Structure formats: C-alpha cells, structure tokens
Amino acid sequence: MEIKELQEKVELHLSVVWGDNVKISHIHHLSGGACQDNYALDLATHTGKQSLVLRTDKGASLLSSLSKRDEFKVAELVYKAGVKTPTPVFLEETPDVIGSPFFLMEKIGGKATGRYITKDKELDSYRKTNMVSDLAENLAKLHTVKPSLVSDEELKQKLKFVTVDNYISVAIDDLRRSLDELPEAHPAIELCLVWLETHAPSIDEIVLVHGDFRTGNFMMNAEGLQGILDYEFAHFGDRHEDIAWLCMRDWRFGRLNKEVGGFGDRKDFYDAYQKTSGIAVDPFKVSFWEIMGNVRWAIGSAQQTERHLSGKDKGIELAAIGRRTAEMEWEAMRLIEELNPK
Numbered sequence: 001m002e003i004k005e006l007q008e009k010v011e012l013h014l015s016v017v018w019g020d021n022v023k024i025s026h027i028h029h030l031s032g033g034a035c036q037d038n039y040a041l042d043l044a045t046h047t048g049k050q051s052l053v054l055r056t057d058k059g060a061s062l063l064s065s066l067s068k069r070d071e072f073k074v075a076e077l078v079y080k081a082g083v084k085t086p087t088p089v090f091l092e093e094t095p096d097v098i099g100s101p102f103f104l105m106e107k108i109g110g111k112a113t114g115r116y117i118t119k120d121k122e123l124d125s126y127r128k129t130n131m132v133s134d135l136a137e138n139l140a141k142l143h144t145v146k147p148s149l150v151s152d153e154e155l156k157q158k159l160k161f162v163t164v165d166n167y168i169s170v171a172i173d174d175l176r177r178s179l180d181e182l183p184e185a186h187p188a189i190e191l192c193l194v195w196l197e198t199h200a201p202s203i204d205e206i207v208l209v210h211g212d213f214r215t216g217n218f219m220m221n222a223e224g225l226q227g228i229l230d231y232e233f234a235h236f237g238d239r240h241e242d243i244a245w246l247c248m249r250d251w252r253f254g255r256l257n258k259e260v261g262g263f264g265d266r267k268d269f270y271d272a273y274q275k276t277s278g279i280a281v282d283p284f285k286v287s288f289w290e291i292m293g294n295v296r297w298a299i300g301s302a303q304q305t306e307r308h309l310s311g312k313d314k315g316i317e318l319a320a321i322g323r324r325t326a327e328m329e330w331e332a333m334r335l336i337e338e339l340n341p342k
Contacts, residue, residue, distance in 0.1 A: 003027060006039070006098055010054065013097045014090070020045045036232065040107055052089060056102035058313075065232040068101035069093045070158045074231040075105065077150065077208065083141045084134075085228045110219035110226035114253035117215050118262035122222050132264035134225040135218065135246075136272035142228075143239045143277065145208035160235045164203040167237055171292065172196055178299050182306065188329035192295050195336050201285050209237040214251040215261040243273065243281060244289035249331050250297065250324065284339075291335045298328035 001009075007027050014022040027041040030053070039054040056068065066074065072091040079085055087106040095101055117123065123131070150156045162170055172193060179189055210217075211233030219226040245251070246269075252262035260269045270281040305322025307313045 001098060003029065003039075007041075009098055010041075013092070014043075017090075018045065020047070036230075050089070051107040052104045053086070053107045054102055054104055056098065057100050066158060066234060068103055070155055071232050071234070072103040073152060073155050074159075074208070074234045075103075077145050078142055078228075078231065081141050081145050083138050083228060084225055108219055108227040110221040112216055112219050112229065114215050114251070114262065117218075117220055118253045118255050118258070123220060126220070126222060126224055127263050130224060131220070132260060132268045133272040135261075136269050137276045138225065138228055139210070139213060139242055139246075140273050140276035142210060143207040143242070147206060147236055159208070162206060162236060164206060167203055167206065168196075168200040171237070172200075175292075175295060175299060178303065182299070182302050184302075186298070186302070186325070186329065188333060189295055189298055192291060192329070192332045192336065196288070196292055196295070199288065199339075201282070201288055203238045204279065205239075206236050207239050209235055209239070209241050211235055211242075211245075213242040213246050214248070215246075215253060215263070216251065238285070238289065239277075239279070240282060240285040241289045241293070243269070244286045245293045247286065248290055248293050248297070250294075250328065287335060287339055291332050294328045294332035294335070298325045298332065301325045301328065 007024050011022050011024050014020075023044050025042045025044060027039055030038040030040055037056050037058040041052055041054060043050050043052055055071075065071075069091060072088055075085060075088045079088060086108050088103065089106060090104040092102050111117075147156060147159075147161050150159070160170075176193060179186060179193075210228070210231065212230055213228075217230045218228045246261050247259050247266065249256060252258060255262035258264055259266050266283075266286075270283075274280050301321045301324040304318045305325075308315060308318040308322075
C-alpha cells in the first residue's frame with residue numbers, strides 16, 4: 001500500500017472510531033525490522049496533537065510471534081507495571097482498514113541501533129553511570145507481571161501459560177519441532193538440544209518474559225533510557241531467559257568484552273536486577289538460557305532465510321540473516337564447552 005493511501009485510510013477509520021476529525025499532517029516509514037512495519041505519524045484532533053507510531057506486520061511474520069492484538073495487550077500490562085515503554089494508544093484488531101491488524105503507540109525519542117547504543121560518544125557518560133542499572137530495573141519491573149495478574153484468558157493462552165515443572169521441556173520440544181520443519185539437517189543444534197535436556201536447572205517462578213530483550217529493542221539518548229520496545233515474542237517463562245538473551249554475543253555489536261549488550265558487565269547488571277527485584281540472579285541459569293537462546297536464534301535465522309527461499313516474503317535482509325545460523329551453532333557449543341571443560 002502506498003503511504004498516501006495508508007494515511008487516508010487511517011485518518012478515515014480513526015475519525016469514525018473516535019468520533020472526531022482526525023488529520024495526519026506527516027507520516028513516514030521507519031527503518032529496521034525484518035518482521036514488522038512501523039510508521040511515524042503526527043496526528044491532530046480537536047483536543048490536540050500527538051506523535052505516534054503505527055505498528056503492523058510485514059508480510060509473513062515469524063510463527064512464534066504474537067498477533068498485533070496480543071502484542072498490544074502485553075504492552076498495556078507492561079506499561080501498567082511501571083516499565084518505561086511507549087504508551088499504548090489504539091488497537092485495530094481486524095485487517096479491514098489497511099490489510100492487516102495494527103496498533104498505535106506513543107512515539108518516543110532516542111535511537112535503538114546497536115552501533116549507537118554501544119559506541120556513540122553521545123552516550124559515553126550514560127554508559128558509565130546508569131545504562132546498566134536502568135535496564136536492569138525496568139526488566140525487573142517487567143518480570144512482576146505474573147500469570148495471576150492476566151485476566152484475559154485468551155491472552156494467557158497465547159503467552160503459553162506453563163508451570164515451573166514443565167516449562168523447559170516444553171521449550172525444548174518447541175525448538176525440536178521448529179528444527180524438524182527446516183528442509184536441511186543441523187546436527188550441531190541436535191547436539192545442543194541433547195545437552196539442554198540433560199542439564200536443565202529448576203525455575204524459581206513463572207513470569208512474563210520479554211522474549212527479545214536486547215540492544216536494538218530499547219530507545220536511548222544522552223538523557224538516558226527512553227523506552228523498551230517490541231513485545232512480539234513475549235511469553236511466560238523463566239526470568240533468567242531475558243537476562244541471558246541480553247548477554248548473548250550476537251547482541252554485543254563487536255564489543256565482546258562488554259557481555260551485557262555490548263555496553264555493560266554481568267555483575268553490575270545482576271546486582272542492579274537483584275536490588276530492584278529482591279531475587280538473586282543465578283549465573284548457571286543465565287548460561288543455560290544463553291545456550292538455549294543461541295539455539296533458538298540459530299533456528300530463527302534459518303527460518304528467516306526459508307521465508308525468502310520459499311517465496312513467501314522475499315528480501316535480501318531475510319536471505320542474509322541465514323548466515324547467522326552457523327555463528328549461533330558455534331557459540332552455543334563454545335558455551336557448553338566452557339561449562340564442561342575437558
């Protein structure tokens with residue numbers, strides 16, 4: 001859909017739904033995102049002006065991602081929990097308006113690119129002071145959302161409500177099914193899955209997990225953290241899963257010595273998380289989920305390339321992501337070797 005047509009359709013729909021004369025003075029496509037389309041827009045009604053972001057699916061989204069309805073509902077839960085995140089504004093559940101469901105959220109300042117977060121001089125002071133603690137504090141707040149707080153039963157099921165006893169086995173089974181659906185064999189991933197099955201730790205409690213908490217999914221500027229984004233992979237699980245994902249080598253953007261997102265140290269993050277949550281971070285559990293995370297991303301990157309090769313959603317970005325599969329396989333095996341030296 002051309003951007004002018006998109007503007008006209010959204011204006012008309014919001015005018016009807018809100019019972020007001022809605023005008024969009026400016027709209028443009030935002031860069032980034034292999035699975036999602038995001039548009040910045042300036043919107044005016046008789047009550048005032050708002051700068052918003054429209055978020056919708058790009059072609060075929062990953063099978064494990066939430067619908068726009070569920071992603072919006074998660075954003076509402078997280079916002080109410082006190083997490084610094086864009087204010088959810090409006091949800092359109094049907095595809096009737098622009099061809100797919102969409103939602104509107106507050107447009108916030110800052111940048112999310114890995115190079116900016118990890119290397120830009122504008123953030124030097126913030127990196128040395130509060131970047132790690134701000135993220136740890138907000139993640140701890142996100143993890144206060146428990147299944148008992150979710151009254152929407154449909155959403156609870158979409159977030160894959162599980163128990164502490166079966167969560168890891170369910171997660172491994174899901175990965176096996178995804179692996180079996182790929183057209184080619186991945187023996188390194190099979191090896192890692194066997195290790196995960198035989199070394200699974202206990203889980204202290206089931207909480208809401210962001211599912212993609214990493215450099216690239218939070219907005220920052222010199223003033224600090226502006227907001228955490230992208231809840232399309234949220235689900236119920238182990239809090240250590242999010243911490244491990246942030247620490248994965250792939251999200252350090254070349255600054256490998258800074259194991260937390262390419263900008264911080266693990267001990268500082270663990271301590272800050274415990275200070276807010278009152279719960280100590282278990283280093284072995286983080287390592288376990290870091291291995292699991294690399295396996296998941298290895299399979300995910302292969303799936304992205306398959307989207308391109310199958311013709312469902314062709315694009316050079318999707319094709320290029322496939323090269324990461326071997327990198328993740330190597331990293332998962334390296335981590336296993338570190339935990340089990342000869």
